Ligand SMILES: [Zn+2]
């Protein structure tokens with residue numbers, strides 16, 4: 001599937017996580033189709049996540065479960081702080097649907113995508129899938145972001161959705 005016109009910019013949606021998984025679609029998509037696909041995967045995903053608003057200078061948007069984060073360069077103390085925030089996600093979004101995502105501003109980055117300055121007192125917004133996707137889409141359009149790589153949330157545990165440099 002490829003919905004965009006060759007001359008236009010597109011997002012690269014990579015469910016195969018750089019071929020880490022054999023199965024998994026790899027699609028070039030416009031912003032509307034990207035958000036449709038992203039929503040589909042959020043619906044498959046049964047866990048919760050901290051979501052950092054897309055941060056324009058960074059060209060990728062990825063999900064890491066807390067287990068995977070340990071294998072990368074994320075600091076242990078940051079992973080622990082995020083785990084503490086997860087139970088603070090309210091049961092319901094302001095719209096009334098059930099919430100599983102904690103929306104955070106990019107100010108939580110501490111000069112580095114691997115370092116964060118959030119603490120257990122951090123107050124993000126608890127969002128449902130629909131409101132999360134609306135927020136994401138608005139920012140992507142407003143900031144004219146095109147991602148070179150999008151990994152949707154998948155797998156069997158809570159985690160972090162974050163901008164990244166790829
Ligand atoms: Zn499209």
Ligand SMILES: [Zn+2]
Nearest residue numbers: 093095128131
């Ligand atoms: Zn909502």
